[in-house]
Amino acid sequence: MPLADSIRPKTLDEVVGQKHILGVDKPLRRIIESGKIPNMIFYGSSGIGKTTVANIIANSTDMNLYKLNGTNCSTADIKDIINSGGSYSFGKGTLLYLDEIQYLNKRQQQSLLEYIENGDITLIASTTENPYFYIYNAILSRSTVFEFKPVEKDDIIPALKRAMMIAQSDMKLEFSVEEAVYEHIVLGCGGDVRKAINTVELCMLAANNGRIDLELAKQLTQKSSMKYDRNGDQHYDILSAFQKSIRGSDENAALHYLARLIAADDLPSICRRLLVIAAEDVGLAFPNAIVVTKACVDSALQLGFPEARIPLAEAVILLATAPKSNSAEAAIDMALADVERGNTGDFPRHLQNKHYDGEGAAVKGQHYLYPHDYPNHYIEQQYLPDNIKDRVYYKYGDNKFEQASYGYWKKIKGTVK
Numbered sequence: 001m002p003l004a005d006s007i008r009p010k011t012l013d014e015v016v017g018q019k020h021i022l023g024v025d026k027p028l029r030r031i032i033e034s035g036k037i038p039n040m041i042f043y044g045s046s047g048i049g050k051t052t053v054a055n056i057i058a059n060s061t062d063m064n065l066y067k068l069n070g071t072n073c074s075t076a077d078i079k080d081i082i083n084s085g086g087s088y089s090f091g092k093g094t095l096l097y098l099d100e101i102q103y104l105n106k107r108q109q110q111s112l113l114e115y116i117e118n119g120d121i122t123l124i125a126s127t128t129e130n131p132y133f134y135i136y137n138a139i140l141s142r143s144t145v146f147e148f149k150p151v152e153k154d155d156i157i158p159a160l161k162r163a164m165m166i167a168q169s170d171m172k173l174e175f176s177v178e179e180a181v182y183e184h185i186v187l188g189c190g191g192d193v194r195k196a197i198n199t200v201e202l203c204m205l206a207a208n209n210g211r212i213d214l215e216l217a218k219q220l221t222q223k224s225s226m227k228y229d230r231n232g233d234q235h236y237d238i239l240s241a242f243q244k245s246i247r248g249s250d251e252n253a254a255l256h257y258l259a260r261l262i263a264a265d266d267l268p269s270i271c272r273r274l275l276v277i278a279a280e281d282v283g284l285a286f287p288n289a290i291v292v293t294k295a296c297v298d299s300a301l302q303l304g305f306p307e308a309r310i311p312l313a314e315a316v317i318l319l320a321t322a323p324k325s326n327s328a329e330a331a332i333d334m335a336l337a338d339v340e341r342g343n344t345g346d347f348p349r350h351l352q353n354k355h356y357d358g359e360g361a362a363v364k365g366q367h368y369l370y371p372h373d374y375p376n377h378y379i380e381q382q383y384l385p386d387n388i389k390d391r392v393y394y395k396y397g398d399n400k401f402e403q404a405s406y407g408y409w410k411k412i413k414g415t416v417k
Helices: 027-034 050-061 075-085 106-117 137-141 153-171 179-189 193-206 214-220 233-247 251-263 267-285 288-303 309-321 327-340 400-413
Strands: 040-043 064-069 094-099 122-127 144-147
Touching: 027 050, 027 144, 040 050, 050 064, 050 094, 050 122, 064 075, 075 094, 075 106, 106 122, 106 137, 153 179, 153 193, 179 193, 179 214, 193 214, 233 251, 233 267, 233 309, 251 267, 251 309, 267 288, 267 309, 267 327, 267 400, 288 309
Parallel strands: 040 122, 040 144, 064 094, 094 122
Antiparallel strands: none
16 A cells, blocks of 8 residues: 555544644534535645545544546446445445546536435535536535645645654664755645655655665656646646736746746746736836737747746846836727627718718718828817717826827827817
């Protein structure tokens, strides 16, 4: 049996991390201790205690525990559990632990619903993806969602030392371990306790004369310390943190998230997000930002990693330290909102393509005023449809560039709406 499984916690007090839901007087702990278990969904990355807690719940309530995995189970498997569970005369009901529920299609998830509603099973489902995107809404409405978070370093290191102590006792061997080994393993596990314990076990198996040093740990620890799935929440969380750091003008945080994206080798996402930021967050406060950013993006795509990191860093620092304005985004969103509401109207006659007016036209002729025939290439006339002729979408930002534009047009037009 793998070391991580052999030392799996048997009580809530032994669970590593998750104090926000399992600590004294915290919600999930109170529910478990009440003995009345509702349908629940455990949401979080792998190796952080979801299955362990489900086992503890089953043992503490004397329920009949069944396990299925969404990657390979079928509707028939669910029905088999219901049928076999009904034959038991002992226990306090059937607890189904369904791992990776997001892999069940809508029809399979719906098949669970009738058994949840009539009380044949109590469902504890786990998922590494956002349940509000991947789980059928009717199941969500009948379940309580608990988020499990990556375990902090200060919680993992004692768990690793406990695993080492138990393994030495079982193997009847003694190991000499450098303290830096634990730190390095923790950095390499990304908050995944199971991965960290598995690495400890590998170190013990590969130890030379019972000695586990930092060099050995480096050889056996996975390169990336970051959990990252290009189709999952981690992908969007990192990109969100990346953009918000640039928007918030924190170049150091932005560079940190850029480094994480580079470590994940996700050049396309970096480039796309930088172009979005240049237009959305810097915008008209520094219009040349998108030109420079495009040049940096093109250079990065041609260079590839590792050299691509240099123009990418240049773009990130430029955007983070540039003045900010979202006036263009706000303006187009307001205009789109009018279009989506059907608040449009016909084109003013003088803006239409030249053609003959019908007999019912109140005003015949186009009467378009050509701005280039007038001083400063401007003449006032109506451009918006009649029903929204006074609508104002764009409001000048309070930055140097937009205020200069505001001053120019105020002088030319006499006033700016």
